[in-house]
Amino acid sequence: MHYADYKTILSPKNGMNIYRGCTHGCIYCDSRSVCYQMKHDFEDIEVKRNAPQILEGQLKRKRRPVMISTGAMCDPYIHLEEELQMTRQCLEIIEKYGFGLTIQTKSARILRDMDLLIAINSKAKCVVQMTLTTFNEDLCKIIEPNVATTAQRFEVLKAMREEGIPTVVWLSPILPFINDTEENLRGILDYCVQAKVKGIICFDFGVTLRDGNREYFYRQLDKYFPGMKQCYINTFGNSYICNSPNNHRLWKVFDDVCQAHGIMHRADEVFAYLRQFEEKERQVSLFDD
Secondary structure (H helix, E strand, C coil): CEEECCCCCECCCCEECCEECCCCCCCCCHHHCHHHCCCCCCCCCEEECCHHHHHHHHHHCCCCCCEEEECCCCCCCCCCHHHHCHHHHHHHHHHHCCCEEEEEECCHHHHHHHHHHHHHHHHCCEEEEEECCCCCHHHHHHHCCCCCCHHHHHHHHHHHHHCCCCEEEECCCCCCCCCCCHHHHHHHHHHHHHHCCCEEECCCCEEECCCCHHHHHHHHHHHHCCCHHHHHHHHHCCCCEEECCCHHHHHHHHHHHHHHHCCECCHHHHHHHHHCCCCCCCCCCCCCC
Protein backbone atom coordinates (compact mmCIF):
# COMPACT_ATOMS: atom_id res chain seq x y z
CA MET A 1 0.00 0.00 0.00
CA HIS A 2 1.12 3.54 -0.70
CA TYR A 3 -0.50 6.99 -0.71
CA ALA A 4 -0.62 9.44 -3.60
CA ASP A 5 -1.76 13.05 -3.80
CA TYR A 6 -4.66 13.98 -6.05
CA LYS A 7 -6.40 17.30 -6.67
CA THR A 8 -9.72 15.76 -7.75
CA ILE A 9 -11.47 12.46 -7.23
CA LEU A 10 -14.57 12.79 -9.44
CA SER A 11 -14.39 12.21 -13.18
CA PRO A 12 -16.34 14.48 -15.59
CA LYS A 13 -19.14 11.88 -15.44
CA ASN A 14 -19.10 11.80 -11.60
CA GLY A 15 -17.33 8.49 -11.23
CA MET A 16 -14.70 8.01 -8.54
CA ASN A 17 -12.03 5.52 -7.60
CA ILE A 18 -10.72 5.79 -4.06
CA TYR A 19 -8.16 3.05 -4.61
CA ARG A 20 -6.05 2.08 -7.62
CA GLY A 21 -5.21 -1.60 -7.79
CA CYS A 22 -6.87 -4.60 -6.20
CA THR A 23 -6.12 -7.66 -4.07
CA HIS A 24 -9.12 -9.78 -5.10
CA GLY A 25 -6.98 -11.70 -7.58
CA CYS A 26 -9.62 -12.24 -10.29
CA ILE A 27 -7.79 -13.95 -13.12
CA TYR A 28 -9.50 -11.97 -15.91
CA CYS A 29 -9.30 -8.43 -14.46
CA ASP A 30 -9.39 -5.77 -17.18
CA SER A 31 -8.06 -3.15 -14.77
CA ARG A 32 -4.61 -4.70 -15.15
CA SER A 33 -4.52 -3.46 -18.75
CA VAL A 34 -1.59 -1.26 -19.71
CA CYS A 35 -3.93 1.41 -21.11
CA TYR A 36 -4.95 2.45 -17.58
CA GLN A 37 -1.37 3.55 -16.90
CA MET A 38 -0.92 2.24 -13.39
CA LYS A 39 2.68 2.95 -12.60
CA HIS A 40 2.83 0.54 -9.66
CA ASP A 41 2.31 -3.15 -9.04
CA PHE A 42 -1.40 -3.96 -9.23
CA GLU A 43 -1.46 -5.51 -5.74
CA ASP A 44 0.44 -2.53 -4.26
CA ILE A 45 -2.71 -0.50 -3.70
CA GLU A 46 -2.50 3.21 -4.35
CA VAL A 47 -4.68 5.10 -1.88
CA LYS A 48 -5.84 8.57 -2.81
CA ARG A 49 -4.76 10.71 0.13
CA ASN A 50 -7.56 12.80 1.67
CA ALA A 51 -10.11 11.30 -0.74
CA PRO A 52 -13.14 12.12 1.47
CA GLN A 53 -12.07 15.73 1.88
CA ILE A 54 -11.46 16.11 -1.86
CA LEU A 55 -14.86 14.58 -2.59
CA GLU A 56 -16.59 16.96 -0.19
CA GLY A 57 -14.96 19.95 -1.87
CA GLN A 58 -16.09 18.77 -5.29
CA LEU A 59 -19.65 18.06 -4.16
CA LYS A 60 -19.91 21.55 -2.66
CA ARG A 61 -19.13 22.99 -6.07
CA LYS A 62 -21.89 21.04 -7.81
CA ARG A 63 -24.86 23.13 -8.93
CA ARG A 64 -27.29 20.27 -8.34
CA PRO A 65 -27.17 16.76 -6.86
CA VAL A 66 -26.35 13.88 -9.20
CA MET A 67 -25.57 10.17 -9.02
CA ILE A 68 -22.04 9.44 -7.83
CA SER A 69 -20.64 6.13 -9.06
CA THR A 70 -17.77 4.06 -7.76
CA GLY A 71 -16.35 0.58 -8.28
CA ALA A 72 -16.18 0.38 -12.07
CA MET A 73 -12.39 0.39 -12.13
CA CYS A 74 -11.24 -0.69 -8.66
CA ASP A 75 -13.40 -2.35 -6.04
CA PRO A 76 -14.27 0.02 -3.16
CA TYR A 77 -14.33 -2.89 -0.70
CA ILE A 78 -10.87 -4.38 -1.10
CA HIS A 79 -9.24 -5.81 2.02
CA LEU A 80 -7.64 -2.47 2.95
CA GLU A 81 -11.07 -0.90 3.36
CA GLU A 82 -11.53 -2.78 6.63
CA GLU A 83 -8.68 -0.74 8.10
CA LEU A 84 -8.82 2.56 6.22
CA GLN A 85 -12.61 2.98 5.85
CA MET A 86 -12.11 5.46 3.02
CA THR A 87 -15.16 4.19 1.16
CA ARG A 88 -17.32 4.55 4.27
CA GLN A 89 -16.12 8.13 4.79
CA CYS A 90 -17.00 8.97 1.19
CA LEU A 91 -20.45 7.44 1.58
CA GLU A 92 -21.00 9.57 4.68
CA ILE A 93 -20.30 12.69 2.61
CA ILE A 94 -22.56 11.58 -0.23
CA GLU A 95 -25.35 10.99 2.29
CA LYS A 96 -24.68 14.29 4.06
CA TYR A 97 -25.22 16.35 0.92
CA GLY A 98 -28.12 14.36 -0.53
CA PHE A 99 -26.41 12.92 -3.61
CA GLY A 100 -27.32 9.59 -5.15
CA LEU A 101 -25.00 6.60 -5.30
CA THR A 102 -24.34 3.64 -7.52
CA ILE A 103 -21.65 1.37 -6.10
CA GLN A 104 -20.18 -1.75 -7.69
CA THR A 105 -18.40 -4.52 -5.77
CA LYS A 106 -17.80 -8.26 -5.48
CA SER A 107 -17.36 -8.08 -1.72
CA ALA A 108 -19.74 -8.85 1.15
CA ARG A 109 -17.93 -6.10 3.09
CA ILE A 110 -20.50 -3.73 1.67
CA LEU A 111 -22.92 -5.04 4.32
CA ARG A 112 -20.90 -3.12 6.90
CA ASP A 113 -22.19 0.11 5.38
CA MET A 114 -25.84 -0.91 5.14
CA ASP A 115 -26.84 1.95 7.43
CA LEU A 116 -25.41 4.51 5.00
CA LEU A 117 -26.83 2.79 1.93
CA ILE A 118 -30.29 2.87 3.52
CA ALA A 119 -29.87 6.54 4.45
CA ILE A 120 -28.76 7.51 0.94
CA ASN A 121 -31.62 5.54 -0.59
CA SER A 122 -34.14 7.26 1.67
CA LYS A 123 -33.17 10.68 0.31
CA ALA A 124 -32.15 10.00 -3.27
CA LYS A 125 -31.34 6.70 -4.98
CA CYS A 126 -28.78 4.10 -4.01
CA VAL A 127 -28.09 1.21 -6.40
CA VAL A 128 -25.80 -1.66 -5.45
CA GLN A 129 -24.14 -3.39 -8.39
CA MET A 130 -22.75 -6.89 -7.91
CA THR A 131 -20.68 -8.91 -10.38
CA LEU A 132 -21.65 -12.57 -10.84
CA THR A 133 -19.68 -14.75 -13.23
CA THR A 134 -20.01 -18.38 -12.17
CA PHE A 135 -22.60 -20.43 -10.32
CA ASN A 136 -20.07 -23.13 -9.41
CA GLU A 137 -18.54 -22.27 -6.03
CA ASP A 138 -15.36 -24.30 -6.58
CA LEU A 139 -14.73 -22.60 -9.90
CA CYS A 140 -15.47 -19.21 -8.35
CA LYS A 141 -12.69 -19.78 -5.82
CA ILE A 142 -10.26 -20.33 -8.70
CA ILE A 143 -11.16 -17.46 -11.00
CA GLU A 144 -12.03 -14.97 -8.21
CA PRO A 145 -9.89 -16.30 -5.34
CA ASN A 146 -9.74 -13.53 -2.73
CA VAL A 147 -13.27 -12.23 -2.69
CA ALA A 148 -16.78 -13.28 -1.64
CA THR A 149 -18.05 -16.34 -3.46
CA THR A 150 -21.05 -16.18 -5.75
CA ALA A 151 -23.30 -17.65 -3.04
CA GLN A 152 -22.13 -14.97 -0.59
CA ARG A 153 -22.80 -12.24 -3.15
CA PHE A 154 -26.28 -13.70 -3.64
CA GLU A 155 -26.86 -13.23 0.10
CA VAL A 156 -25.80 -9.57 -0.29
CA LEU A 157 -28.30 -9.10 -3.11
CA LYS A 158 -31.07 -10.57 -0.94
CA ALA A 159 -30.08 -8.34 1.99
CA MET A 160 -30.35 -5.28 -0.26
CA ARG A 161 -33.75 -6.43 -1.52
CA GLU A 162 -35.00 -6.72 2.05
CA GLU A 163 -33.97 -3.12 2.72
CA GLY A 164 -35.57 -1.80 -0.48
CA ILE A 165 -32.24 -0.99 -2.12
CA PRO A 166 -32.32 -1.70 -5.88
CA THR A 167 -29.60 -3.93 -7.33
CA VAL A 168 -27.99 -4.47 -10.72
CA VAL A 169 -25.91 -7.52 -11.63
CA TRP A 170 -22.94 -7.47 -13.99
CA LEU A 171 -22.99 -10.81 -15.81
CA SER A 172 -19.43 -10.46 -17.00
CA PRO A 173 -17.09 -11.93 -17.97
CA ILE A 174 -18.11 -15.39 -19.05
CA LEU A 175 -14.91 -17.27 -19.90
CA PRO A 176 -15.04 -19.28 -23.13
CA PHE A 177 -14.50 -23.02 -22.62
CA ILE A 178 -14.57 -22.56 -18.82
CA ASN A 179 -17.94 -21.27 -17.61
CA ASP A 180 -19.80 -20.55 -20.86
CA THR A 181 -22.48 -23.19 -20.29
CA GLU A 182 -26.24 -22.96 -20.13
CA GLU A 183 -26.15 -24.63 -16.71
CA ASN A 184 -23.90 -21.86 -15.37
CA LEU A 185 -26.03 -19.13 -16.90
CA ARG A 186 -29.29 -20.51 -15.58
CA GLY A 187 -27.81 -20.84 -12.10
CA ILE A 188 -26.79 -17.18 -12.06
CA LEU A 189 -30.09 -16.05 -13.52
CA ASP A 190 -31.96 -18.04 -10.87
CA TYR A 191 -30.05 -16.09 -8.22
CA CYS A 192 -31.02 -12.84 -9.97
CA VAL A 193 -34.70 -13.81 -10.10
CA GLN A 194 -34.76 -14.82 -6.43
CA ALA A 195 -33.04 -11.59 -5.41
CA LYS A 196 -35.44 -9.56 -7.59
CA VAL A 197 -32.66 -7.56 -9.19
CA LYS A 198 -33.65 -4.42 -11.06
CA GLY A 199 -31.38 -5.06 -14.02
CA ILE A 200 -28.58 -7.18 -15.47
CA ILE A 201 -25.74 -5.82 -17.59
CA CYS A 202 -24.33 -8.21 -20.16
CA PHE A 203 -22.65 -7.11 -23.39
CA ASP A 204 -21.74 -10.54 -24.72
CA PHE A 205 -20.92 -13.94 -23.33
CA GLY A 206 -17.16 -13.77 -23.45
CA VAL A 207 -14.13 -11.96 -22.10
CA THR A 208 -12.04 -9.01 -23.27
CA LEU A 209 -8.25 -9.29 -23.37
CA ARG A 210 -5.66 -6.62 -24.05
CA ASP A 211 -2.06 -5.88 -23.18
CA GLY A 212 -1.52 -6.28 -19.46
CA ASN A 213 -4.52 -8.34 -18.50
CA ARG A 214 -4.01 -10.89 -21.31
CA GLU A 215 -0.58 -11.88 -20.02
CA TYR A 216 -1.80 -12.24 -16.45
CA PHE A 217 -4.86 -14.21 -17.57
CA TYR A 218 -2.74 -16.61 -19.60
CA ARG A 219 -0.42 -17.23 -16.66
CA GLN A 220 -3.42 -18.16 -14.54
CA LEU A 221 -4.75 -20.42 -17.28
CA ASP A 222 -1.41 -22.25 -17.32
CA LYS A 223 -1.64 -22.63 -13.55
CA TYR A 224 -5.25 -23.77 -13.19
CA PHE A 225 -6.36 -24.94 -16.66
CA PRO A 226 -3.40 -26.62 -18.40
CA GLY A 227 -3.67 -26.44 -22.18
CA MET A 228 -6.39 -23.78 -22.12
CA LYS A 229 -4.05 -20.92 -23.08
CA GLN A 230 -3.26 -22.57 -26.40
CA CYS A 231 -6.97 -23.05 -26.99
CA TYR A 232 -7.50 -19.30 -26.54
CA ILE A 233 -4.57 -18.45 -28.81
CA ASN A 234 -5.82 -20.80 -31.51
CA THR A 235 -9.37 -19.50 -31.27
CA PHE A 236 -8.92 -15.77 -30.69
CA GLY A 237 -5.34 -14.82 -31.57
CA ASN A 238 -4.75 -11.32 -30.22
CA SER A 239 -8.40 -10.24 -30.44
CA TYR A 240 -9.71 -7.83 -27.83
CA ILE A 241 -13.20 -9.36 -27.82
CA CYS A 242 -13.18 -13.11 -27.19
CA ASN A 243 -16.77 -14.32 -27.38
CA SER A 244 -17.88 -17.82 -26.52
CA PRO A 245 -18.85 -20.14 -29.38
CA ASN A 246 -22.08 -20.49 -27.37
CA ASN A 247 -22.73 -16.74 -27.41
CA HIS A 248 -25.93 -16.76 -29.51
CA ARG A 249 -27.48 -19.70 -27.68
CA LEU A 250 -26.73 -18.16 -24.28
CA TRP A 251 -28.18 -14.82 -25.39
CA LYS A 252 -31.47 -16.53 -26.22
CA VAL A 253 -31.64 -18.05 -22.72
CA PHE A 254 -30.65 -14.72 -21.14
CA ASP A 255 -33.24 -12.72 -23.08
CA ASP A 256 -36.03 -15.21 -22.43
CA VAL A 257 -35.45 -15.35 -18.65
CA CYS A 258 -35.12 -11.58 -18.25
CA GLN A 259 -38.27 -10.89 -20.24
CA ALA A 260 -40.21 -13.53 -18.33
CA HIS A 261 -39.33 -11.91 -15.00
CA GLY A 262 -39.39 -8.23 -15.97
CA ILE A 263 -35.65 -7.68 -15.48
CA MET A 264 -34.08 -4.78 -17.38
CA HIS A 265 -31.34 -6.23 -19.58
CA ARG A 266 -30.72 -3.80 -22.42
CA ALA A 267 -27.42 -2.17 -21.49
CA ASP A 268 -28.47 1.33 -22.58
CA GLU A 269 -31.64 1.08 -20.49
CA VAL A 270 -29.77 -0.10 -17.38
CA PHE A 271 -27.11 2.60 -17.72
CA ALA A 272 -29.79 5.27 -18.13
CA TYR A 273 -31.37 4.04 -14.90
CA LEU A 274 -28.02 4.16 -13.09
CA ARG A 275 -27.39 7.75 -14.23
CA GLN A 276 -30.84 9.08 -13.32
CA PHE A 277 -30.87 10.99 -10.04
CA GLU A 278 -34.04 10.73 -7.97
CA GLU A 279 -34.88 12.93 -5.01
CA LYS A 280 -37.26 11.06 -2.71
CA GLU A 281 -37.84 13.68 -0.07
CA ARG A 282 -37.08 17.30 0.52
CA GLN A 283 -33.97 17.73 2.64
CA VAL A 284 -31.79 20.63 3.72
CA SER A 285 -28.63 20.56 1.68
CA LEU A 286 -25.89 22.75 0.27
CA PHE A 287 -28.21 23.51 -2.65
CA ASP A 288 -30.73 25.39 -0.47
CA ASP A 289 -30.58 29.17 -0.22
